[in-house]
Amino acid sequence: MSFSDELRARSADLWEAQHAHPFVRGIADGTLDPRCFEHYVRQDYVFLIEYARLLALGAARAPDLETMRRFADLAQAILGEEMELHRGVARDLGIDAAALEREAPAAATRAYTDFLLRTATLGDFAELAAALLPCMWGYAEIGERLAREPAPADRPAAYTAWIATYADPEFQRLAAWSRALVDRAADGLPEAHRARMHAAFAGCSRLELAFWEMGWTRAR
Numbered sequence: 001m002s003f004s005d006e007l008r009a010r011s012a013d014l015w016e017a018q019h020a021h022p023f024v025r026g027i028a029d030g031t032l033d034p035r036c037f038e039h040y041v042r043q044d045y046v047f048l049i050e051y052a053r054l055l056a057l058g059a060a061r062a063p064d065l066e067t068m069r070r071f072a073d074l075a076q077a078i079l080g081e082e083m084e085l086h087r088g089v090a091r092d093l094g095i096d097a098a099a100l101e102r103e104a105p106a107a108a109t110r111a112y113t114d115f116l117l118r119t120a121t122l123g124d125f126a127e128l129a130a131a132l133l134p135c136m137w138g139y140a141e142i143g144e145r146l147a148r149e150p151a152p153a154d155r156p157a158a159y160t161a162w163i164a165t166y167a168d169p170e171f172q173r174l175a176a177w178s179r180a181l182v183d184r185a186a187d188g189l190p191e192a193h194r195a196r197m198h199a200a201f202a203g204c205s206r207l208e209l210a211f212w213e214m215g216w217t218r219a220r
């Protein structure tokens with residue numbers, strides 16, 4: 001079993017709880033309250049800005065030029081294309097980009113981005129790689145699973161677009177790249193160091209679950 005598979009297996013409960021979460025199920029069956037989706041999109045916009053910071057720190061710490069390039073490209077892709085998906089959804093809801101940028105982070109958003117940036121600043125590159133994996137792999141897995149389900153006819157277009165974004169083969173390749181990055185980073189590390197990578201991965205898996213819950217309850 002690869003190290004990333006081991007991480008995934010040790011957090012399996014948290015991952016299954018995400019797949020079963022009413023927010024995720026509500027996107028799939030189209031019954032999610034649009035107010036919850038709006039809250040989530042606003043908060044995810046804030047999240048993505050901080051996630052781009054994490055990737056920029058990753059670029060600075062990358063062990064080789066190719067990895068550095070990938071981190072820089074990814075930060076660019078998030079600040080461009082992925083945030084554009086959110087801006088498009090927000091536009092349809094009558095929220096302009098400036099209002100999105102003024103959104104204050106909810107406690108769950110702050111907890112997640114603080115954990116990411118803490119890991120990136122106080123940990124090393126291996127921990128940073130482990131911290132970004134649940135985000136990449138989790139959404140790729142959710143997108144892939146939801147895309148395989150038959151789409152209900154009355155599902156809002158924004159939910160279908162969301163699923164299509166994360167089910168895209170590009171995201172599947174991105175998740176595979178992140179797993180390989182973590183496996184390479186863990187190679188030859190002593191057990192105590194691998195334990196820190198595990199703590200970063202498990203912590204982020206828990207915060208991903210809390211993020212769905214924040215969307216579902218519209219908590220601030």
Ligand SMILES: Cc1ncc(C[n+]2csc(CCO)c2C)c(N)n1
Pocket residue numbers: 044047048051074077078082134135136139140171174208211
């Ligand atoms: C809370 C939260 N977790 C994960 C993602 C998904 N995601 C964020 S950045 C990125 C990588 C490249 O775009 C991916 C897959 C999200 N949007 N919001």
